[in-house]
Amino acid sequence: MTLPAGPRIPKLLTTWNWIRRPYPFLEECASKFGDTFTIGLAGLPPVVLFSNPEHVREVFSDDGETLAAGAFNRSLAPLLGDRSVLMVDGKSHLRKRKLLLPPFHGERMQSYGAAMAEITERKLASLPRGRPFALHEVMQDITLEVIVRTVFGIVEGPRFDDVVRRTKRVLELGAWPPLLLPFMQFEAKGHSPYGRFKAASAESDRLIYEEIRRRRQTGERGKDILSLLLDAKDENGEVPHEDELRDELVTLLVAGHETTATGLTWAFRWLLDQPATFADVRAAVDALGAKPSPDALAKSEMLDATAREALRLVPVIPLVGRILQKPMRLGGHELPAGVAVACSIYLAHRRAAAFERPAEFDPTRFLGKKLSAHEFFPFGGGVRRCIGMAFALYEMKIVLGMLLTQVDLRLAHPGREIGMVRRSITLTPEEGLRVTLRDRRRPAARETSAVPAN
Ligand code: HEM
Numbered sequence: 173m174t175l176p177a178g179p180r181i182p183k184l185l186t187t188w189n190w191i192r193r194p195y196p197f198l199e200e201c202a203s204k205f206g207d208t209f210t211i212g213l214a215g216l217p218p219v220v221l222f223s224n225p226e227h228v229r230e231v232f233s234d235d236g237e238t239l240a241a242g243a244f245n246r247s248l249a250p251l252l253g254d255r256s257v258l259m260v261d262g263k264s265h266l267r268k269r270k271l272l273l274p275p276f277h278g279e280r281m282q283s284y285g286a287a288m289a290e291i292t293e294r295k296l297a298s299l300p301r302g303r304p305f306a307l308h309e310v311m312q313d314i315t316l317e318v319i320v321r322t323v324f325g326i327v328e329g330p331r332f333d334d335v336v337r338r339t340k341r342v343l344e345l346g347a348w349p350p351l352l353l354p355f356m357q358f359e360a361k362g363h364s365p366y367g368r369f370k371a372a373s374a375e376s377d378r379l380i381y382e383e384i385r386r387r388r389q390t391g392e393r394g395k396d397i398l399s400l401l402l403d404a405k406d407e408n409g410e411v412p413h414e415d416e417l418r419d420e421l422v423t424l425l426v427a428g429h430e431t432t433a434t435g436l437t438w439a440f441r442w443l444l445d446q447p448a449t450f451a452d453v454r455a456a457v458d459a460l461g462a463k464p465s466p467d468a469l470a471k472s473e474m475l476d477a478t479a480r481e482a483l484r485l486v487p488v489i490p491l492v493g494r495i496l497q498k499p500m501r502l503g504g505h506e507l508p509a510g511v512a513v514a515c516s517i518y519l520a521h522r523r524a525a526a527f528e529r530p531a532e533f534d535p536t537r538f539l540g541k542k543l544s545a546h547e548f549f550p551f552g553g554g555v556r557r558c559i560g561m562a563f564a565l566y567e568m569k570i571v572l573g574m575l576l577t578q579v580d581l582r583l584a585h586p587g588r589e590i591g592m593v594r595r596s597i598t599l600t601p602e603e604g605l606r607v608t609l610r611d612r613r614r615p616a617a618r619e620t621s622a623v624p625a626n
Pocket residue numbers: 241257258269319423424427428429431432435483488489491492493550551552553554555556557558559560561563564565
């Protein structure tokens with residue numbers, strides 16, 4: 173069986189392109205080979221990429237038995253652990269998903285809104301006025317505190333600070349993209365980058381195990397996700413082992429904050445560059461009142477469209493992958509067992525057939541429209557679709573809305589080209605998007621809303 177054609181360059185060079193310039197590289201491949209092509213990436217079998225919605229539908233229709241995402245996600249195992257929901261396939265995956273889904277159901281979001289707003293408010297008050305800072309770091313602090321509070325129910329104090337600090341350290345060390353490559357994963361007694369990352373990870377695990385044991389011993393329960401997981405029973409009536417809980421908790425901490433923080437940073441990157449769009453979005457939020465409630469922000473159609481458009485234009489994660497467990501016909505190609513297939517979120521989101529002027533940031537394209545899950549899929553799809561989708565969108569809208577109503581942000585270097593850097597599997601604006609902030613000077617009642625001039 174022959175695979176669809178693709179760039180005939182050494183695997184290491186493709187991997188370099190994939191790490192350093194993924195989006196231009198994907199565009200070059202698509203313009204040369206069309207909708208479907210094959211690339212070689214270090215640590216993976218050949219990867220056949222799809223972006224045509226019909227082919228994406230075929231991939232997402234699989235029940236998880238033939239197309240294994242866990243096998244594709246292996247490079248994240250050192251961070252998340254072998255028992256993480258992201259790492260397993262088949263029945264084991266479905267069982268874990270069932271365990272994790274209830275706290276992320278759309279209806280539960282309101283109960284998290286107050287914490288999201290309170291944490292954002294506190295962070296905003298602590299930011300420097302008039303001095304440049306990296307917005308991505310601020311977004312990370314907010315989303316990390318939100319997820320720590322939601323997952324562990326710890327509100328403040330030394331235990332909270334400890335979990336936040338150690339999780340940050342692990343993620344900083346783990347963000348270096350070469351660590352995704354199997355041959356970079358050697359510990360050298362704690363002296364290599366991987367060794368330092370593993371040592372930090374062990375420290376953070378110690379805290380997590382302590383918390384699991386403490387809760388089991390004291391029987392302390394709350395409205396947090398850990399409380400639900402501690403008591404959740406599987407079909408045999410067994411509660412999860414602490415090692416399994418550790419992996420799921422780390423997965424939620426990691427998957428649940430860096431992604432959302434990055435999506436938010438991209439949203440600001442475009443809004444601050446387009447004063448007219450900024451003014452429209454701010455006007456829509458201002459129409460909700462001087463201090464809209466978290467739920468009112470989350471219900472704003474314009475904020476929803478802005479969050480989705482940011483995730484469309486530059487998806488935080490460029491693709492979702494699966495490995496074939498048996499031969500399969502996909503996109504008109506007979507593919508053998510063992511190869512990888514991936515849906516390119518980026519290329520699908522840039523298809524002119526699905527999106528007019530696809531390279532432009534225009535939230536209004538989402539107003540009053542529901543796009544097909546095979547054309548717009550920043551959260552992946554099928555039986556593997558992101559568990560935290562409703563949570564992430566809810567949080568993005570609250571944070572976006574609060575910043576728009578309370579402060580004026582400006583790009584620290586207006587007009588300067590803003591590149592993209594990879595942090596592990598996510599793609600972030602260069603230098604974390606340097607901005608300056610000042611308290612918002614509200615316009616007099618009859619004036620239109622103030623637009624920061626860059
Ligand atoms: C803007 C923010 C986010 C983006 C762009 C994002 C994106 C994704 C993507 C692309 C996948 C892979 C889906 C696939 O393979 O088809 C995924 C999976 C996952 N995400 Fe998210 N995510 C975000 C936020 C969150 C949050 C807030 C949480 C939890 C609090 C979360 C938890 C997970 C989990 C547990 C999985 C594994 C699902 C499975 O394998 O069944 N994510 N996410």
